[in-house]
Amino acid sequence: MAAEVVMRVWRGDSSGGAFAEYRLPAQEGEVVLDVVHRIQATQAGDLACRWNCKAGKCGSCSAEINGTPRLMCMTRMDQLPEGPVTVAPMRTFPIIRDLVTDVSFNFEVAKQVPPFAPPPRPEGGYRMAQVDIERGQEFCKCIECFMCQDVCHVIRDHEENKAHYAGPRFFIRFAELEMHPLDTNDRRELLRQREGLGLCNITKCCTEVCPEHIKITDNAIIPLKERVVDAAYDPVAWLGRTILRRRKASPNEAAAHGR
Amino acid sequence: MAEYETHDYDVIVSGAGGAGLRAAIEAKSRGLRTALICKSLLGKAHTVMAEGGIAAAMGNVYPEDNWQVHFRDTMRGGKMLNNWRMAQLHAQEAPERVQELEAWGALFDRTADGRILQRDFGGHRYARLAHVGDRTGLEMIRTLQQRAVALDVAVFMECKILRLLSDADGVISGAVGYWRATGDMVVFSAKAVVLATGGVGKSWKYTSNSWECTGDGHAMALWAGADLIDMECVQFHPTGMVWPLSVRGILVTEGVRGDGGVLRNAEGRRFMFDYVADMFREETADSEEEADRWYADHSAGRRPPELLPRDEVARAINTEVKAGRGSPHGGVFLDIASRRSPEYIRRRLPSMYHQFMELAGVDITAEPMEVGPTCHYMMGGVRVDAETGAATVPGLFVCGEAAGGMHGSNRLGGNSLSDLLVFGYRAGMGASDYAEGRTGTPAPNQAEIEHTVAEALAPFERDDGENPYELHHRLQDTMQDLVGIIRTGDELDQALERLDELVFLAGKVKVTGGRAYNPAWNLATDLPAMLTVSRCVTLGARDRRESRGGHTREDYPNADPEFGKVNLVQRQPSGGGMAEEIKIGPEPIPEMPPELAALFEEGH
Incomplete structure (x- = not known):
């Protein structure tokens, strides 16, 4: 020494x-x-x-x-x-x-995340299998150090992107909610339109710096991208929705739901 | 005239750990204009460090568990000094508060049939702690934080409250503080104030507590005329890291022992079998074989002695080390490596695994940890009404670690997170009711504001003076050496003398630089609270001439039934401040009703 x-x-x-x-x-x-x-x-x-x-x-x-x-x-x-x-x-x-x-950017994004919206609690409490919550638990390990946000080049050298980009920390938060077995909210259009999920080009810099070793890109961002794409662009899904007249929630509706 | 910005709310909550968040959620849900004020960023409070779990008699693992058993465990763990009504409400309401967290999105570990899994912990008769691996506090604070954000609670981050403000009638009417980022002063007026400021550990050298735990709420309540009780009852957690020196004190969760870890001395002996007090002998195993059967099936043997309440285990470790049977760095060995598979350890205790691997270069799946007692928790605190959290001055409500009574002289592991939820909720209700019933506009005393601001800024004005870091280190040495886990009358008298000197010097602190994010100045403004609380702890320890729970006197080694009937109450009748006189005296603890007292008779 x-x-x-x-x-x-x-x-x-x-x-x-x-x-x-x-x-x-x-x-x-x-x-x-x-x-x-x-x-x-x-x-x-x-x-x-x-x-x-x-x-x-x-x-x-x-x-x-x-x-x-x-x-x-x-x-x-x-x-x-x-x-x-x-x-x-x-x-x-x-x-x-x-x-x-000044990390207030992150606290502002946090306010945009539509909250968890479970069905009414049944007598004796909710039941969930351990296997169904393990992925969510991985994302809940996040300690909000914001180093993934720091290293993400969508915003690191592009201040202008902050207005329409949530960043890796909040993509895992969205993923946690989207994969929660009890959640009823739909945040996919919000992710596509307002939170800029498409801007992430999966370079995995966030995953590399995560002190909790959360596989941000593989386990959260890529599955979210798949879900968003399925919802927005899949012709079979579109046809199904049209026939069944099931309408997607707008970002504002998603944000309001569960408050 | 001092310059400051002003804000007006119905309820302000100081402190954004579990209790403060829960209180703010309640007040906001009731429709009150609510502000949450915290010294750090939101979500960083000391609650985030809680590891083991939330104690709640849900009966998911052992259906025979119920609130009466939890109540009894809590009272016995506290050596019967607890406020019985708080312990009762806590045991009755904790399950609902845990279920509520789940409805807000918390993801607890599950039983095989999909319910919330519960783990074993010291002093709890049944596996009772709802948990998420060994990071339960993180899950709890994040869930509450997200709930508060969803409800649009106004949050003032990195804002330090210096003093409570009262109106002309002595009713608490707000608080004065400053923004850490700019150093600008800020005054809040409010119809009710909730203090949820947490612990006091930063007065000791080796502590599990974060920098924020400077006893701000304890001190501010005392200065504002409220009563403090049982301030001598400080918990030293038995298992903190002891090496490397720079991380000494960092917590090693009791979950290690709950999940099968055992304590050994340098001779390899499981020494806890030698330290079973009479009070716990009947329910504690007397052989390693019996103890080891218990983990898988609690009816196959009695509890291992490693899971005695924390005060018992901490004293035992202290004795072993003093007798020369300690580990190389002055602790004892905590061994789970030889008892559980590496996969099990990594799954159940992931953050312990990383903590030791990264900070000490120790692989806990292959070798034992070195551990020793670390200053962890203040059982004493502001005297409150059990139902509402109301302090003894009107307009003030206190919850969480800043409040006293719930845990008596020793807290059981897992009872802290549940305390935060149960009494955070109740203090939020109490403050809301009070604010709704209060007429007129709160008018904080102008002279109090002027005085507080001038005092806070004085360190910038001095040409010469004391270094706040140096004073803090001297305070920590004093409390560590003289008011530690084992106390004697002579040392406590010495400590009081040294504290008087430090109080004098703290009035002469000098800081350089500007007001914007200046840690030296921030520390200078924390010192008055730390010194006030240290005086209270030492005075209480001097006057409680017995040993009970977290308070151990070498010169009075036994519990004294007479002291078991009283709280030591401290107050400042002639003006609040770190240098002002503190009055201390015994007052009877509330008497338990017969139907609850019956729970402690033979056969239960």
């Missing part, structure tokens, strides 16, 4: 900034967040970073460590290459200060 760690931490705000270098004695077993905390306590009290649980469970301390989105609390210093460690804020979101970004 080297005797000293060198950290290059981005400091600044929405008007601009630069990397500042900090040198500290190395300590055994530390994660990046530990070193940031030591910088705060001894050299730069106002160095801004988010963190809560320091155990990989809350998803607050996302940052780009040596250029890769990671949780600072789960990145061990001794597993990074030797030499200076750079820590920068997530690039896809506007800077508030230092490592803290």
Whole structure:
């Protein structure tokens, strides 16, 4: 173990900034967040970073460590290459200060998701088989670190897409609801028209950075794309709907349903 | 004149963990103008870290379970210091609150016939914890968060409340705080205020708690004239990580033991068999063979001693380590690797597997974990009315960890998440009723606002002063060393002296930089609450001259029946603040009605 760690931490705000270098004695077993905390306590009290649980469970301390989105609390210093460690804020979101970004985009998208809408609860409670909920449980592991959003190139370098694109975090939320055995809501037209599911070109960058190892692309986005395509473009389904006069829910109807 | 923005609501809720979210959902569902205010982003509160499950006597795995058994387990776990009515409501209403979560989209693990699966935990007679692997808290907070968003509750994120505000008649009428992103001040006026601010663990060096757990609600309620009870009753969870040092204190779920894990000392001995207290002897196995039969079938043997209540297990580990039988890094061994298959472990305990693999380089399917006690939970808190969560000052309602009474002197695992739901709901109802019945427009005291704002900004004005991080570290050392798991009168007196000095120094904190997202300043504004709560814990520990539940006195090692009849009540009659006088004294606990008392007689 080297005797000293060198950290290059981005400091600044929405008007601009630069990397500042900090040198500290190395300590055994530390994660990046530990070193940031030591910088705060001894050299730069106002160095801004988010963190809560320091155990990989809350998803607050996302940052780009040596250029890769990671949780600072789960990145061990001794597993990074030797030499200076750079820590920068997530690039896809506007800077508030230092490592803290304005992630309100995500909370706005969350409001657009039509909620879970189950049938009335039967006497004795709902029954669901474990096998039928396991896929949904995979998506529920999401800790909302927003690193999948950060790395998604539909919005990473295209601010203009944010107005009509939900992003991987919310595609797994939609998938969780769409695959919930009890849900009665239909969100497929909403996904197609407003949430920009078609913009995802399945490069799997989101899956690569997910700290919960959720298979975002394979298990959520691709199945959703199939469902949306089936609903919107499949001629047999169209014929069936026309004959049976079953109309698709409009995005607004889907959003209103279940509130 | 201080500059600030203003907001007006019927009900404001401070804290967006399980209790705060549940309270806000209730108030909003009732049609009240409701605001939810939290120090972090929504969904990041400490509830997210809860692992094991939600205790509720649904009887899905053991049909013989019912609310009376759960009530009895809870009271015995709390060493009978609990508010009996809270424990009763909790046991009766938890199943409905869990079903409600499911109707809002939560995906609990299932039984073979499709119902909610329940797992074993310490102190619970039957498998009772509804759960999702070992990430139940995440499922709960996300479900509640999504429900609150669907109901369009107004959410103020990264907004720190500094103080409650009262009107000319002393009725709580709002709160003052600041936005962390900008440092701008904000004043809320409200007809009712709910505090759901969570725990106090950040006053200790080794804790499972997140940075937010600074006792804000406990302190703000005390400053506003409310009573606190049983503040000496702090739970040290028996199994926190002990190595590497930087992650010391991070929780290792009790689910490891519920699912078959056992504790061993350096000699390889399952030492918990040596620490079974008389109160639990009758229902605890006396051989490894008997204990091991129990996991598959609870009628085939009695409970393993690893599943005694947390206070018992934590003290036993502490004793083993002190006797020199600890693990290399000062804990003991928690072994599930030799007892369950790797597949089982990874399926039942996925986040424990990752936590140890990534932070300690330990594969828990192949080797034992090293664990030791970590500061985990505050049983004490604001004295509340069981039915409504009303505190002893009008207009104030408190729920979750900030409220006292429910858990007595020791909380059972799994009873926290259920507490958040049951009493979050009740405090939301209580606050809504109060707000609907309140006439006139709440008029928060202007002088309180001015004073609070000036005090909060003072650290920027000083040319020279104390480093808030340094003070925080000294506080943590003090509480860890002198007010830890085992206490003595001499050390508590020393702690009180040191806390007085720290309170003095906290009045001289200096911070540099601006107000926008400045962690040094944020910490400086957390210190008054941390110091206030630390004083309360230490005063309570000094005056409770007995050992009971989470409070252990080396110089008074036994439970004293006289102390078993009283809460230690603390209040600040002559002005609220970290440096103001705190009065403490015993007051009788509410007396249990005979039909409930009968549950504790022989044969039950």
